[in-house]
Amino acid sequence: MSTPARRGRPGYDLESLLQVAVRLFNERGYDGTSMEDLSRKLGITKSAIYHHVPSKEELLRLAVDRALNGLFAVAAETESFEGRAIEKLEHLVRGSVLVLVEQLPFVTLLLRVRGNTKVERAALARRREFDRLVTDLVKRAETEGDVRPDIDPAVTARLLYGMVNSLIEWYRPRRGSAGTELADAVCKIAFEGLRA
Amino acid sequence: MSTPARRGRPGYDLESLLQVAVRLFNERGYDGTSMEDLSRKLGITKSAIYHHVPSKEELLRLAVDRALNGLFAVAAETESFEGRAIEKLEHLVRGSVLVLVEQLPFVTLLLRVRGNTKVERAALARRREFDRLVTDLVKRAETEGDVRPDIDPAVTARLLYGMVNSLIEWYRPRRGSAGTELADAVCKIAFEGLRA
């Protein structure tokens, strides 16, 4: 029994609705997607959506929180490790790539938030906190002599995660391909450079 | 005379209006900015905007075209050079960073286009053309043995420009700082890696 036989009338539940919503938000942009658009995509009426969720913004909140929780889980895991900062950094990058791949639609939505509402500003605040974590790690790795000292660590950190985050722009999951290969590629290019 | 004394009633012209519009679009997102919002920011009425521009979308078109023209100008310049592909690639990256820095608001808007309208789809098409150019260059550089062969050139190209394009997320121009230093940093990290 893959389906444990839910009670009540069949149809969407919050989870399945969220999946569709987030995908559509990513296609057309959150502001560019109306609840009418979404209802059409779902094949139900607009008002039916409000049976599952109290507002459009709540859909956004659920999505970005899921993404942020994934990223912070990796960060916590990283922090608990022993070893040099650069090893932690590589672990964090690997973990981040895996989260991006596994939670692609949610992270995509997160990385496009602009800050127009409270929900969006809260998401941005948590994002900045994560960025600070990365920057600190790069700084420590530089102090330990493992990261090139000729570039401002803050710039290095941003370029590094610029590369990581850019995955959402082009990476599309295909069956049978693990995210670990992609994580390898990212780490190689980022840490060793693209030159032969 | 820095101002050549324009005819007619003083106020905004298309150029000065576009500057404000694009900045606001970047702050709140294109779809998230209403013409009413824009008019308030400008300090004129909504209808006054339509004296300068026939539609909201035209503002977007003007902006993204400016960004694309800048990028393709660099690409054309690169193509006309002699030398190994990897040198051309580095020149293209350098030039791209400079365009990003000099035309920051316009490129920012371009890189956030989703494809909801004809204007947006046209912009996306030109962007894809530019990406193809980059990918080809990376492929040639790999064939010439200058780019690491253990990673798919298409992936390398995307990661490279993921890093370049991420500038729009954090780089803010400050007086006295040339874009060339930033271009140096990007090239060092991208080509040699962040490891010491």
Added chain:
DNA sequence: TTAACAACCGTCCATTCGGTCAGTAACTAG
């Protein structure tokens, strides 16, 4: 003084927006 010019205002409009509410349909466990 006057004509040409360019920027601007106030009012209006059809449509779309996010959201509400009272009722209905479909399913399962007892």
Added chain:
DNA sequence: CTAGTTACTGACCGAATGGACGGTTGTTAA
């Protein structure tokens, strides 16, 4: 069969949206 549970419909609302239009104000060149 019935009661409980869950998903959904259709009609509606006030506010906001992009845009149209005719008239007005301020500036420069002749």
